[in-house]
Amino acid sequence: MKIWQMDINLALIEARSKDTMMAHLGIEFIEVGDDYLLARMPVDMRTKQPLGIMHGGASCVLAETVGSTAANFCVDQSQYYCVGLDINTNHIRSVREGYVMGTAKPYHLGKSTQVWSIEIVNERAQLVSVNRLTMAVLARK
Numbered sequence: 001m002k003i004w005q006m007d008i009n010l011a012l013i014e015a016r017s018k019d020t021m022m023a024h025l026g027i028e029f030i031e032v033g034d035d036y037l038l039a040r041m042p043v044d045m046r047t048k049q050p051l052g053i054m055h056g057g058a059s060c061v062l063a064e065t066v067g068s069t070a071a072n073f074c075v076d077q078s079q080y081y082c083v084g085l086d087i088n089t090n091h092i093r094s095v096r097e098g099y100v101m102g103t104a105k106p107y108h109l110g111k112s113t114q115v116w117s118i119e120i121v122n123e124r125a126q127l128v129s130v131n132r133l134t135m136a137v138l139a140r141k
Contacts, residue, residue: 002034003106008073013037022065025058029069030101037070040101053094054128060089062102063118063131070104071114071135079140082114086134098123104133112137 013029021027025046031038039062041047047058064087071082100120108115118131 003109004032004073005076006073008032008037013069016069021061025061027062027065029066036103036105037066037073038101038103039066039069040099042099043095043097048096053096054100056089056091059091059100059120059129060087060131062100062120063087063089063104063129064133066102066104067116067118067131067133068135070106071116071133071137074106074109074114075137080137081140082135082137084133085113085136086132088132090130092127092129093122095122095128100128102131107132110137 010029017023026042027039029039041062043054047054049055064084068082068084075082100122102118102120104116104118106114106116114135114137116133118133120128122128
Protein backbone atom coordinates (compact mmCIF):
# COMPACT_ATOMS: atom_id res chain seq x y z
CA MET A 1 0.00 0.00 0.00
CA LYS A 2 1.31 3.42 -0.97
CA ILE A 3 2.04 5.67 2.03
CA TRP A 4 3.04 8.91 0.28
CA GLN A 5 0.67 11.90 0.58
CA MET A 6 2.33 13.83 -2.22
CA ASP A 7 4.43 13.17 -5.30
CA ILE A 8 7.82 11.79 -4.34
CA ASN A 9 10.75 11.15 -6.64
CA LEU A 10 14.51 11.01 -6.36
CA ALA A 11 15.12 14.30 -8.22
CA LEU A 12 12.85 16.20 -5.81
CA ILE A 13 14.50 14.65 -2.77
CA GLU A 14 17.99 15.41 -4.09
CA ALA A 15 17.03 19.02 -4.79
CA ARG A 16 15.85 19.40 -1.17
CA SER A 17 19.18 17.99 0.06
CA LYS A 18 21.32 20.67 -1.59
CA ASP A 19 23.52 22.66 0.83
CA THR A 20 22.66 20.42 3.80
CA MET A 21 24.40 17.87 5.99
CA MET A 22 23.23 15.19 3.55
CA ALA A 23 25.19 16.77 0.74
CA HIS A 24 28.22 17.27 2.98
CA LEU A 25 28.29 13.57 3.97
CA GLY A 26 27.51 12.31 0.47
CA ILE A 27 24.13 10.81 1.35
CA GLU A 28 22.22 9.89 -1.81
CA PHE A 29 18.63 8.74 -2.09
CA ILE A 30 18.55 5.78 -4.43
CA GLU A 31 15.08 4.20 -4.35
CA VAL A 32 11.47 5.04 -3.53
CA GLY A 33 9.03 2.17 -3.01
CA ASP A 34 5.33 2.20 -2.18
CA ASP A 35 6.10 2.00 1.56
CA TYR A 36 9.82 2.66 1.96
CA LEU A 37 12.65 5.07 1.13
CA LEU A 38 16.25 3.96 0.59
CA ALA A 39 19.43 6.06 0.80
CA ARG A 40 23.13 5.29 0.84
CA MET A 41 26.12 6.93 2.46
CA PRO A 42 29.85 6.45 1.82
CA VAL A 43 32.11 5.25 4.59
CA ASP A 44 35.06 7.60 4.11
CA MET A 45 36.98 10.36 5.91
CA ARG A 46 33.72 12.30 6.46
CA THR A 47 31.97 9.44 8.24
CA LYS A 48 34.77 7.52 10.03
CA GLN A 49 35.97 7.84 13.60
CA PRO A 50 39.67 7.65 14.63
CA LEU A 51 39.68 3.82 14.79
CA GLY A 52 39.00 3.73 11.05
CA ILE A 53 35.41 2.49 11.28
CA MET A 54 32.17 4.30 10.56
CA HIS A 55 31.28 6.69 13.39
CA GLY A 56 28.15 5.70 15.30
CA GLY A 57 26.85 9.22 14.89
CA ALA A 58 27.08 8.83 11.12
CA SER A 59 24.68 5.88 11.38
CA CYS A 60 22.29 8.11 13.31
CA VAL A 61 22.59 10.86 10.70
CA LEU A 62 21.79 8.44 7.88
CA ALA A 63 18.86 6.97 9.83
CA GLU A 64 17.39 10.36 10.75
CA THR A 65 17.92 11.66 7.22
CA VAL A 66 16.11 8.85 5.45
CA GLY A 67 13.42 8.55 8.14
CA SER A 68 12.63 12.25 8.43
CA THR A 69 12.64 12.70 4.66
CA ALA A 70 10.17 9.83 4.33
CA ALA A 71 8.03 11.22 7.17
CA ASN A 72 7.63 14.58 5.47
CA PHE A 73 6.33 12.94 2.29
CA CYS A 74 3.64 11.18 4.37
CA VAL A 75 1.90 14.44 5.28
CA ASP A 76 0.27 17.25 3.34
CA GLN A 77 3.22 19.65 3.40
CA SER A 78 0.97 22.65 2.80
CA GLN A 79 -0.55 22.03 6.26
CA TYR A 80 2.02 19.96 8.23
CA TYR A 81 5.70 19.24 8.67
CA CYS A 82 7.58 16.58 10.64
CA VAL A 83 10.52 16.94 13.00
CA GLY A 84 12.46 14.38 14.99
CA LEU A 85 11.50 13.69 18.61
CA ASP A 86 13.67 10.68 19.42
CA ILE A 87 16.09 8.31 17.77
CA ASN A 88 17.36 5.02 19.13
CA THR A 89 20.22 3.18 17.45
CA ASN A 90 21.71 -0.23 18.12
CA HIS A 91 25.07 -0.79 16.42
CA ILE A 92 25.46 -4.37 15.22
CA ARG A 93 28.50 -4.48 12.91
CA SER A 94 31.33 -2.11 12.06
CA VAL A 95 32.14 -0.93 8.55
CA ARG A 96 35.55 0.27 7.30
CA GLU A 97 34.89 1.16 3.66
CA GLY A 98 32.35 1.22 0.85
CA TYR A 99 28.76 2.26 1.31
CA VAL A 100 26.02 1.65 3.83
CA MET A 101 22.35 1.71 2.86
CA GLY A 102 19.46 2.81 5.07
CA THR A 103 15.87 1.76 4.43
CA ALA A 104 13.05 3.59 6.22
CA LYS A 105 9.67 1.90 6.71
CA PRO A 106 6.88 3.14 8.96
CA TYR A 107 5.64 1.34 12.06
CA HIS A 108 3.03 4.04 12.71
CA LEU A 109 1.73 7.01 10.71
CA GLY A 110 -0.48 8.95 13.10
CA LYS A 111 -1.94 12.44 13.16
CA SER A 112 0.51 13.78 15.75
CA THR A 113 3.40 11.27 15.65
CA GLN A 114 5.06 8.84 13.31
CA VAL A 115 7.37 5.98 14.24
CA TRP A 116 9.86 4.66 11.68
CA SER A 117 12.16 1.66 11.42
CA ILE A 118 15.45 2.28 9.63
CA GLU A 119 17.72 -0.68 8.99
CA ILE A 120 21.25 0.08 7.83
CA VAL A 121 23.16 -2.61 5.95
CA ASN A 122 26.58 -2.86 4.29
CA GLU A 123 27.23 -3.67 0.64
CA ARG A 124 26.90 -7.40 1.42
CA ALA A 125 23.42 -6.78 2.89
CA GLN A 126 24.74 -7.51 6.40
CA LEU A 127 22.99 -5.64 9.18
CA VAL A 128 25.04 -2.70 10.49
CA SER A 129 22.47 -1.02 12.76
CA VAL A 130 18.80 -0.95 13.66
CA ASN A 131 17.19 2.38 14.34
CA ARG A 132 13.83 3.59 15.59
CA LEU A 133 12.90 7.19 14.81
CA THR A 134 9.94 9.00 16.36
CA MET A 135 8.70 12.09 14.52
CA ALA A 136 6.35 14.85 15.65
CA VAL A 137 3.77 15.96 13.08
CA LEU A 138 3.29 19.73 13.50
CA ALA A 139 0.77 22.08 11.97
CA ARG A 140 2.05 24.97 9.89
CA LYS A 141 1.01 28.39 11.18
